[in-house]
Amino acid sequence: MPKGTRKAFSKTILALALLSPFTFAALPQTAYQSTPENLKARQEFQDAKFGMFIHWGVYSVLGDGEWVFHNRKLKVQEYDRLPKFFDPEQFDAKAWVSLAKAAGMKYITITSRHHDGFAMFDSKVSDWNIVQRTPYGKDPLKMLADEAHRQGIKLFFYYSQLDWHNPDYYPRGKTITDNGPWDNGRPDHGDWNSYLDNYMDGQLRELLTNYGPIGGIWFDGMWDKPDADWHLAKTYALIHQLQPAALIIPNHHETPKPGEDVQTFERDLPGKNTAGFNTNYVSDQLPLETSNTLNGSWGFDIGDSKYKSPEEVEELLVRAAGNNANLLLNIGPMPNGEIQDEFATRLHSVGKWLSRYGDAIYGTRGGPLPPADWGVTTQKGDNVYVHVLNWNAPLLALPPISKTIGAARLLLDSSKVEVTQNSYGVVLKVPAAAKGEVDRVVVLTLAKDR
Ligand code: H79
Numbered sequence: 001m002p003k004g005t006r007k008a009f010s011k012t013i014l015a016l017a018l019l020s021p022f023t024f025a026a027l028p029q030t031a032y033q034s035t036p037e038n039l040k041a042r043q044e045f046q047d048a049k050f051g052m053f054i055h056w057g058v059y060s061v062l063g064d065g066e067w068v069f070h071n072r073k074l075k076v077q078e079y080d081r082l083p084k085f086f087d088p089e090q091f092d093a094k095a096w097v098s099l100a101k102a103a104g105m106k107y108i109t110i111t112s113r114h115h116d117g118f119a120m121f122d123s124k125v126s127d128w129n130i131v132q133r134t135p136y137g138k139d140p141l142k143m144l145a146d147e148a149h150r151q152g153i154k155l156f157f158y159y160s161q162l163d164w165h166n167p168d169y170y171p172r173g174k175t176i177t178d179n180g181p182w183d184n185g186r187p188d189h190g191d192w193n194s195y196l197d198n199y200m201d202g203q204l205r206e207l208l209t210n211y212g213p214i215g216g217i218w219f220d221g222m223w224d225k226p227d228a229d230w231h232l233a234k235t236y237a238l239i240h241q242l243q244p245a246a247l248i249i250p251n252h253h254e255t256p257k258p259g260e261d262v263q264t265f266e267r268d269l270p271g272k273n274t275a276g277f278n279t280n281y282v283s284d285q286l287p288l289e290t291s292n293t294l295n296g297s298w299g300f301d302i303g304d305s306k307y308k309s310p311e312e313v314e315e316l317l318v319r320a321a322g323n324n325a326n327l328l329l330n331i332g333p334m335p336n337g338e339i340q341d342e343f344a345t346r347l348h349s350v351g352k353w354l355s356r357y358g359d360a361i362y363g364t365r366g367g368p369l370p371p372a373d374w375g376v377t378t379q380k381g382d383n384v385y386v387h388v389l390n391w392n393a394p395l396l397a398l399p400p401i402s403k404t405i406g407a408a409r410l411l412l413d414s415s416k417v418e419v420t421q422n423s424y425g426v427v428l429k430v431p432a433a434a435k436g437e438v439d440r441v442v443v444l445t446l447a448k449d450r
Pocket of ligand 1 (some may be wrong): 055066067174175220223224266277291298
């Protein structure tokens, strides 16, 4: 390289070096462009509508939920005894996947590790994992992934960013410092950057490498340290690089950030905040999801009998669909690997119901009418499905629909439904609900623009 050129070259390098911190700081905000396979996966996710959430870990042994470590203010040295009792000899990946399918669920999201940091998979990053610490000694996520692939259902991994076990999760977050500090036996120092870059990203790399194509990663726990630098751009880039179609679904209760693919809401419909920690902001770009529990708990809770009835689950699912969201419905399997009958029977009922009503749910999008107390609408192609959930009079008046209604029929038996349409809106004559009938679905077939 001639001297002059070399000088100019080094000047350019110098200028770039000076610029780069700013350039790179700004990049993650704007740089994420979904790949075509990611966009396709988002569509498929929206079509799926109904997923099975599974909370299962060494905490299941105590039958007191997945927060037992925190609730009982245990020390890590005490909690460390727990894996020795985890031996799920009844675990049967085929039975779990078959149950999800029988329930009409189209994906499964399972805890790869919860806030106790215990990896329910074969991790080389640390020995705090099921293969090395339990008598079971096997990797159930591998068995589930293989079975999910065999049965053609997508598997997502829940991953807790919050960690009550690793000393490098330091400085500690709200769950340790608030409401009376919890001395859980870890030293008062740790390497935050190493926790993120080596431990967490290391495990995510394993999850995205060793289990075939996965649906995505469902993050939880960032709310424990809302002001920390979570190196999100780096972690998200790693995930999208390893599996571009894998969706990033963060349960941080905030406005979506660059690199995220789905907005999820815990125990609330999008935009509602009955739980007290959800945001009212609803993305009009990203697929939406709401998670809820089949009884009152996430992890196995031996004393929880607050089971939702199949009808309540069906209404949750319909209202989610009408709000353009999926329902991710949780069960907490027992420590022996069995799914209790109270869950299985309810899921079978919902599946049976879906075999008759699924057309009005799967593959639809919310609308065209806004969700209301009487019910919701969903749409697919030329069809609008009017889901009458809570209406006891013979005539139902709806706001205007922009296209002419060509025909109206009941989904269940295709019988004709009387309908009138004018500039004020649409009036339907809906038959009375049969006993136990949750959702009367009227299918409107749309013709041309009005
Ligand atoms: O995995 C399940 C739960 O264990 C986990 N998310 C579901 C899917 C969960 N952790 N916490 N919560 C649910 C409730 C959230 C409580 C919060 Fe707060 C209120 C988070 C922020 C405000 C309490 C106070 C915890 C941190 C500060």
